[in-house]
Amino acid sequence: MADRLHAALAVLPERLGWHVALSACALALGLAIALPLGIAAARQPRLKWIALAAAGLVQTIPSLALLALFYPLLLLLSGLATRVLGHGFPALGFLPSLLALTLYSMLPILRNAAAGISGIDPAIVEAARGVGMTDRQRLWRVELPLAAPVIMAGARTAAVWTIGAATLSTPVGQTSLGDYIFSGLQTEDWVAVLVGCAASAGLALIVDGLLGLIEGGVARRDRRRLWAGGLGLALGLVAALTPLAVAALSQGRPAYVVGAKNFSEQYILAELMADRLEAEGASVQRRVNLGSAVAYRALAAGELDAYVDYSGTLWANVLHRQDNPGRQAVLDGLRIELKARDGVVLLGALGFENAYALAMRRDRAEQLGVRTLADLAEKAPSLTMGGDLEFFSRPEWAAVERAYGLRFKAKRQFQPTFMYRALASREADVISAFSSDGRIAADDLVLLADPKGALPPYDAVILVSPKRAGDRRLRAALGPLAGRIDVKAMQAANYAVDRDTGKRSAAEAARSLGRR
Amino acid sequence: MSAIVLDRVSKSYGDQTVLAETSLSIERGRFVALVGGSGAGKTTLLKLMNGLQSPSTGRVLIDGGDIAARPGPELRRGVGYVFQEIGLFPHMSVAQNIGITPTLLGWSAGEIAARVDALLDLVALPRAVADRAPSALSGGQRQRVGVARALAARPSILLMDEPFGALDPVTRVALADDVRALHERLSLTTVMVTHDVGEALLLADQVVVMAGGRVLAQASPRELLTGHPDPVVADLIAAPRRQAERLAELARG
Numbered sequence: 198m199a200d201r202l203h204a205a206l207a208v209l210p211e212r213l214g215w216h217v218a219l220s221a222c223a224l225a226l227g228l229a230i231a232l233p234l235g236i237a238a239a240r241q242p243r244l245k246w247i248a249l250a251a252a253g254l255v256q257t258i259p260s261l262a263l264l265a266l267f268y269p270l271l272l273l274l275s276g277l278a279t280r281v282l283g284h285g286f287p288a289l290g291f292l293p294s295l296l297a298l299t300l301y302s303m304l305p306i307l308r309n310a311a312a313g314i315s316g317i318d319p320a321i322v323e324a325a326r327g328v329g330m331t332d333r334q335r336l337w338r339v340e341l342p343l344a345a346p347v348i349m350a351g352a353r354t355a356a357v358w359t360i361g362a363a364t365l366s367t368p369v370g371q372t373s374l375g376d377y378i379f380s381g382l383q384t385e386d387w388v389a390v391l392v393g394c395a396a397s398a399g400l401a402l403i404v405d406g407l408l409g410l411i412e413g414g415v416a417r418r419d420r421r422r423l424w425a426g427g428l429g430l431a432l433g434l435v436a437a438l439t440p441l442a443v444a445a446l447s448q449g450r451p452a453y454v455v456g457a458k459n460f461s462e463q464y465i466l467a468e469l470m471a472d473r474l475e476a477e478g479a480s481v482q483r484r485v486n487l488g489s490a491v492a493y494r495a496l497a498a499g500e501l502d503a504y505v506d507y508s509g510t511l512w513a514n515v516l517h518r519q520d521n522p523g524r525q526a527v528l529d530g531l532r533i534e535l536k537a538r539d540g541v542v543l544l545g546a547l548g549f550e551n552a553y554a555l556a557m558r559r560d561r562a563e564q565l566g567v568r569t570l571a572d573l574a575e576k577a578p579s580l581t582m583g584g585d586l587e588f589f590s591r592p593e594w595a596a597v598e599r600a601y602g603l604r605f606k607a608k609r610q611f612q613p614t615f616m617y618r619a620l621a622s623r624e625a626d627v628i629s630a631f632s633s634d635g636r637i638a639a640d641d642l643v644l645l646a647d648p649k650g651a652l653p654p655y656d657a658v659i660l661v662s663p664k665r666a667g668d669r670r671l672r673a674a675l676g677p678l679a680g681r682i683d684v685k686a687m688q689a690a691n692y693a694v695d696r697d698t699g700k701r702s703a704a705e706a707a708r709s710l711g712r713r
Numbered sequence: 714m715s716a717i718v719l720d721r722v723s724k725s726y727g728d729q730t731v732l733a734e735t736s737l738s739i740e741r742g743r744f745v746a747l748v749g750g751s752g753a754g755k756t757t758l759l760k761l762m763n764g765l766q767s768p769s770t771g772r773v774l775i776d777g778g779d780i781a782a783r784p785g786p787e788l789r790r791g792v793g794y795v796f797q798e799i800g801l802f803p804h805m806s807v808a809q810n811i812g813i814t815p816t817l818l819g820w821s822a823g824e825i826a827a828r829v830d831a832l833l834d835l836v837a838l839p840r841a842v843a844d845r846a847p848s849a850l851s852g853g854q855r856q857r858v859g860v861a862r863a864l865a866a867r868p869s870i871l872l873m874d875e876p877f878g879a880l881d882p883v884t885r886v887a888l889a890d891d892v893r894a895l896h897e898r899l900s901l902t903t904v905m906v907t908h909d910v911g912e913a914l915l916l917a918d919q920v921v922v923m924a925g926g927r928v929l930a931q932a933s934p935r936e937l938l939t940g941h942p943d944p945v946v947a948d949l950i951a952a953p954r955r956q957a958e959r960l961a962e963l964a965r966g
Contacts, residue, residue: 318798320796320798320799320800321800321802321803323765323796323800324796324798324799324800324801324802325802326765326785326786326789327763327765327789327794327796327800328789328790328794328813328814328817328862329786329787329788329789329790329791329814329817329818329866330786330813330817331786334786334817338802338813339802339804342804343803343804418804
């Protein structure tokens with residue numbers, strides 16, 4: 198417990214720093230766009246209607262989806278920029294997070310600016326014209342000062358929303374306080390989840406308090422409050438950003454960026470690769486918790502240098518193949534086609550499979566007499582199927598469903614951690630398990646056989662970005678991992694991270710995996 | 714020469730006419746009252762004179778020049794305007810309110826401060842109110858600030874829209890007398906909108922009677938009191954005259 202907390206707090210300055218940098222930039226940009234728009238909207242009823250409807254629509258998009266949508270959009274734009282200008286821009290991390298959060302912050306600012314200005318007593322507005330003010334003078338001397346408290350209240354709401362939503366920038370590869378929450382939820386590290394929530398909530402409360410002070414100062418024309426709030430914000434910003442600046446100055450740009458998707462095995466393998474690169478004297482940045490589709494595209498675009506993916510996933514989702522020619526044929530096919538299509542290098546298979554497999558509790562499977570997916574098809578109409586968050590939308594599921602004619606009573610989606618729990622608590626009868634998951638052995642689950650070969654093989658493979666294709670140091674560091682990790686070793690490492698008691702961090706598990 | 718000339722002006726919104734075609738000439742130095750019931754078009758007529766509203770047809774001339782040729786803000790800085798709702802800026806002090814037009818005209822801080830003091834004396838307010846917020850003043854004091862603000866940039870024309878409408882009768886009479894005195898002292902051309910016929914007859918040199926967007930009469934108070942051929946005008950004058958006669962009888966005992 199104490200060492201969990203210690204480990205969590207050790208990375209707090211970096212995560213808090215990025216969280217503050219991201220929120221502050223998004224809020225500043227949101228103000229810069231929404232404030233003039235709100236002022237213009239107060240003068241033109243039609244513009245007001247359109248702007249408020251658009252901002253309201255953005256608000257109804259779940260913030261996680263909004264963040265995720267910006268990645269492919271930016272990737273497309275970056276591709277265009279590369280073609281036109283000769284160089285693109287990073288589509289992962291800060292930029293998509295910034296743009297999504299900016300959009301998200303606009304509604305309260307826009308609404309309050311428009312309402313604050315249109316709410317001013319018409320007699321005052323007419324008096325401003327009557328004494329000879331121009332439109333601009335009326336805005337600066339009368340309307341903005343009078344609407345300032347309302348506008349500040351909007352900025353305050355926007356700040357609290359933005360700080361909360363910034364935790365969702367983790368899946369698009371931006372370090373934030375959300376890293377605690379996403380990783381913690383995955384590895385059942387509740388201390389990390391609590392640290393992430395507390396830090397984010399605390400930050401929101403402090404910023405809200407300081408902006409409240411400024412709002413009060415504006416409303417009561419009290420300079421002292423105004424200064425106290427402004428000074429507090431400025432000092433807080435400097436304090437939060439200092440660790441980032443120090444890190445940037447002392448390290449420079451990292452030589453390599455290693456990626457990971459959003460589950461324990463990926464965290465461990467990313468740490469393992471990073472360790473080996475660092476042993477070669479390289480500096481490494483880790484970008485974890487990436488969405489499955491995000492990771493491959495980021496690699497192809499050169500924003501990641503290496504990460505581990507699975508042959509079946511690449512076969513179905515990247516090459517859109519539905520056949521299953523066998524384990525070696527899939528690997529050979531991928532090696533040729535990924536290189537030809539995207540310039541991505543398949544450096545080697547690690548030596549174990551993390552296959553999608555349908556799993557049941559042993560007692561339940563025996564009671565129903567289910568050993569294979571064909572047996573399952575007969576019992577399925579009375580059973581509940583649990584899948585991880587992406588399983589039911591993956592082509593693998595479509596292939597299994599089609600091959601065996603599976604029709605379940607109900608299908609439910611879970612975060613992987615809760616999926617295994619659902620099996621234990623009988624909220625699900627069958628789940629989409631991963632064959633390298635340590636919990637299969639630990640929970641005494643059976644994997645159902647796939648006699649028709651509907652599910653492709655899932656060899657874990659190291660992928661290398663096009664720009665690192667000929668990088669000797671990277672090949673020297675990661676090449677020797679090929680064929681060195683068997684499924685037992687991976688299961689043990691995964692279980693060390695996922696189990697409830699005696700938990701290890703991903704870095705610790707990677708070190709013991711690397712020592713073998 | 715006429716200070717203000719309205720040359721066949723009219724004002725309509727869509728197919729609703731608020732002011733039918735009207736021509737009117739106001740001599741320099743006159744105190745003119747525009748009277749009539751609500752919807753008579755008095756305020757519209759007043760706002761045409763400093764460009765707060767533009768005429769749908771016709772021209773407005775100030776000192777012989779068509780105001781359509783001048784930018785509105787510049788025009789309005791040279792014409793004092795007192796609002797019915799007073800319209801003091803709540804986020805500015807009394808001094809800042811009074812000094813706003815000189816500020817817009819780019820006067821120096823010293824000139825403005827001296828002018829504010831002089832205006833406070835002129836409208837009979839203690840200089841101590843200069844740093845107060847408008848909300849700290851009584852209604853009568855506030856409208857005195859409104860008058861001071863209108864006069865700050867030394868205009869030759871003062872337009873007033875129901876300036877005493879929101880005040881109690883005692884305050885009202887005192888302020889009205891002071892405004893009339895200011896009019897003489899500063900040699901202003903003053904146009905005042907009011908619905909109070911008695912007030913108009915007592916203060917103005919000339920009374921313009923309006924109803925339904927039309928000017929029915931333009932005459933001196935004496936001419937109006939001695940009888941006017943238009944029945945609507947005659948009716949309007951009859952009430953205050955009867956009141957005055959009754960008061961005179963009571964006084965004689």
